[in-house]
Amino acid sequence: MANVARVLIVGGGIGGLATAVGLQQRRIDVEIVEKMERSEVYHVGIIVQGNFLHALGKLGLAEKAMAAGFPYDGFHNYDTENNHLFSQPPIYMGDGDFPAFLGLTRPALHKIQLDAAKDAGIPLHLGASFSKIEDKGDSVEVAFTDGRIGKYDLVIGADGWNSDVRRLLMGDEHAPQYTGQGVWRCNVPRPESMKDMTLYRGKPGGTTGLVPLTKETMYVFHVCGEPGNPRFAPETLADELCKRLEGYKGPVEAVRELVTDPLQVVYRPLYAGLVPAPWNRGRIVLLGDAVHSSTPHMGQGAALAVESAVVLSEELAEAPDLDTALANYVNRRFERSKQVVEGSRAIGDHEMNPNDGLDVPALFGRVYQTLSQPL
Ligand SMILES: Cc1cc2nc3c(=O)[nH]c(=O)nc-3n(C[C@H](O)[C@H](O)[C@H](O)COP(=O)(O)OP(=O)(O)OC[C@H]3O[C@@H](n4cnc5c(N)ncnc54)[C@H](O)[C@@H]3O)c2cc1C
Structure with missing residues (x-):
């Protein structure tokens, strides 16, 4: 000792x-x-x-x-048009029980x-x-x-x-050091079909993801280049995230409609x-x-x-x-x-x-x- x-x-x-x-x-x-x-x-x-x-x-x-979270085993990658690209098979780390x-x-x-x-x-x-x-x-x-x-x-x-x-x-x-990117996040209701993490790739500078959290909720995140490490006024956060989610088809397009309350959006520079x-x-x-x-x-x-x-x-x-x-x-x-x-x-x-x-x-x-x- x-x-x-x-x-x-x-x-x-x-x-x-x-x-x-x-x-x-x-x-x-x-x-x-x-x-x-x-x-x-x-x-x-x-x-x-x-x-x-x-x-x-x-x-x-x-x-x-x-017991408090939502376990899942892999994730799926789509393009911005909601075409499936590939699915990542599960990688178990730590030991086999988790x-x-x-x-x-x-x-x-x-x-x-x-x-x-x-x-x-x-x-x-x-x-x-x-x-x-x-x-x-x-x-x-x-x-x-x-x-x-x-x-x-x-x-x-x-x-x-x-x-x-x-x-x-x-x-x-x-x-x-600031990496040049920031992350936008917002909790939204989880549709029954959203059982794994789903990533949407192909928009220059970033990735969007939908991540199950509980039976009722999931969150949307968007990571992207934010040149100059800008600061955002709290009341603008929902509008700013919606701007960044423009152009995605499929589930992200539906989630974008739900991002209305700036208090629910969290932005962090990386x-x-x-x-x-x-x-x-x-x-x-x-x-x-x-x-x-x-x-x-x-x-x-x-x-x-x-x-x-x-x-x-x-x-x-x-x-x-x-x-x-x-x-x-x-x-x-x-x-x-x-x-x-x-x-x-x-x-x-x-x-x-x-x-x-x-x-x-x-x-x-x-x-x-x-x-x-x-x-
Ligand atoms: C946008 C974003 C998304 C992320 N997503 C994930 C993810 O999905 N998965 C993952 O594993 N990790 C993620 N992380 C990283 C993860 O949050 C951190 O690695 C983790 O919180 C580190 O834990 P920590 O205890 O070192 O620091 P923190 O959890 O930040 O805790 C530090 C604590 O110290 C306190 N503190 C600070 N200064 C003082 C002081 N002078 N005196 C007393 N108290 C003080 C703070 O108030 C805070 O409570 C993410 C990070 C970011 C920025």
Whole structure:
């Protein structure tokens, strides 16, 4: 055991909550500080795959995610005229017990993770962050924006792609970069026939998808080039998404009619980046998007975060000392994360520049082969 008895996690998102539960299961005292006043996430969906469920299963939460979401095994590709191009056979990762894909709403996933942290009695300090973190060599002293102070054996920065902890450790040197694309999403009712993910390709610069989330709902996403990283006024979001869905025939044409409420549309510009090893400076270490921020083209950002949570928890409980634990953590996580971050980025670049010669199915095959290996 790495002599780590007390841990602070900055950020109560997918990676932070997973790490807290993993550490608590190993009887390591942990608390979370989360800057949002209320622990909540925006309403659209997330696509996860077998390796995510496998990692979540190690925290005892996979069955709950399965019950809350919509499992499916493959996806179908169409052109903008709704002609079928090809169907992707299922690729099972993690182990054979899980479906290839699971669509679920972000609030459903968040509730499962939050309930697990609450049931474990993990303190979650909301509406606060750190104001100062000082590594004293044998401990880390933290001052919080709500006036508290604390002393920890380790601080974990799980504060997302725009991580303040990363900025504290490394400045902006390894900050994720805008990729040139943005993603538009909106939840809509799911017709009974929509049982798999369906992608519509062929519009320059992007892809549209319909993804089942529950028996009642699915979401439409549209990923496309957004030159200059524009910002959009909230009241324009439905009109802007509808503009981008123009020209698609078939189910997307029908869904477009349902996109009327700007409050239901979420737009996010895409950033990607990978921090080179090591991922710690002394007793402060990074996890999740803070250190491996990938675009959603492989649907693997959440899986990377939860896998990293599982591996870091294991190492902190089992390695002989802290330096070894943190070195093992990055060694076990780096290549997998690199393949996802770079592979996802390459697919986005290919959407914007289809003549770049990228063999997308071959790329998926290589990365999924890596992700199918044990953690
Ligand atoms: C458009 C889009 C679509 C995506 N779709 C998918 C998908 O389909 N499948 C998938 O697997 N992944 C997807 N992802 C990626 C996935 O959401 C992330 O990889 C995942 O959320 C990373 O988890 P995290 O815990 O590192 O960060 P987050 O989940 O972002 O959590 C970070 C938390 O830290 C908090 N925080 C930030 N700064 C501070 C601070 N200073 N102090 C305290 N708290 C702080 C934030 O409020 C937040 O709660 C998508 C991403 C985008 C942008």
